[in-house]
Each structure stands twice: as C-alpha cells, then as structure tokens.
Amino acid sequence: MFIIMYIRFKHIDSGETKDxxxxxxxxxxxxxxxxPLFKGDIKWAxxxxxxxxxxxxxxxxxxxxxxxxxxxxxxLRKGFIAYDENGYPIDRLNKNNKVNEVNKVTQ
Structure with a gap:
C-alpha cells in the first residue's frame, strides 16, 4: 500500500495556499x-x-x-511557508526560507 503525502504551502502575505x-x-x-505551465511555473516549463x-x-x-x-x-523562494497535515510549520523545509530571515530580524 502506498501513502501519498501532500505538503500545504501558504503565502505569508497573500494567504494563497497550494498543495x-x-x-x-x-x-x-x-x-x-x-x-508546470498550468501551475504557473513558467521557468520550469x-x-x-x-x-x-x-x-x-x-x-x-x-x-x-x-x-x-x-x-x-x-x-519556498517566493515566500510560501510549508505546513504539515496538522497545520504546523515544517521547520526542516522552512529553515532556508527568506521569510524566516526577515522574522529573525524583526524579533
């Protein structure tokens, strides 16, 4: 049996979510x-x-x-934050995110 795992990404400013x-x-x-063209990922298309x-x-x-x-x-480079299925941020994916650098400076 295969387990299919999705990661939810939420943009920090707009609130847009993508699975x-x-x-x-x-x-x-x-x-x-x-x-990728249909997803709006023109660079990779x-x-x-x-x-x-x-x-x-x-x-x-x-x-x-x-x-x-x-x-x-x-x-992640565009400012999205990765969340697990329970709604908690996934630190391992978000550690190199530019948004975390900004949050460290403002705290």
Whole structure:
C-alpha cells in the first residue's frame, strides 16, 4: 500500500495556499512541460521544453522524478511557508526560507 503525502504551502502575505504532492509526478510523466505551465511555473516549463527537445525526449523521463521537488523549492523562494497535515510549520523545509530571515530580524 502506498501513502501519498501532500505538503500545504501558504503565502505569508497573500494567504494563497497550494498543495504539492511529494515524490513522483504522474502529470509530468503524461503531460511533460504542460504540467508546470498550468501551475504557473513558467521557468520550469521553459527549461523542461528546451531540455526535452535537446535530448530528443530523454529528459521527459527524468523530470517526473524531480519536478515536485523543484516546484516546492520555487514556492519556498517566493515566500510560501510549508505546513504539515496538522497545520504546523515544517521547520526542516522552512529553515532556508527568506521569510524566516526577515522574522529573525524583526524579533
């Protein structure tokens, strides 16, 4: 039996929330660069498109294993905070977040 784990990300200013699945990305396997494009992750959509063309499709098989990790990293850089299923911040993911640096200065 497989356990599917999602991490909820909440933006510190706008309150926008996004749920991101950990691990393998099935939508990326089936839809390739369209998955990040639909999520608004333009940077990775372009990178995936270019690398898929340059490697004659081999990169298409690589990205499903790593895209969710790349997407989570980009959300953290944009000011989102990671929370677990109980609503507590995940310190291990948030430790390198720019928002934590600001909070340390203001305290």
């Amino acid at each position: 991101v699945k950990m691990g393998f990305s099935w939508p990326t396997l089936f839809f390739g660069f369209l998955n 372009i990178i995936m498109f270019v690398l898929t063309i340059a490697t004659f499709g081999v990169a298409w098989l690589f990205f499903p294993f790593v895209y969710n990790l790349f997407y989570m990293s980009s959300l």
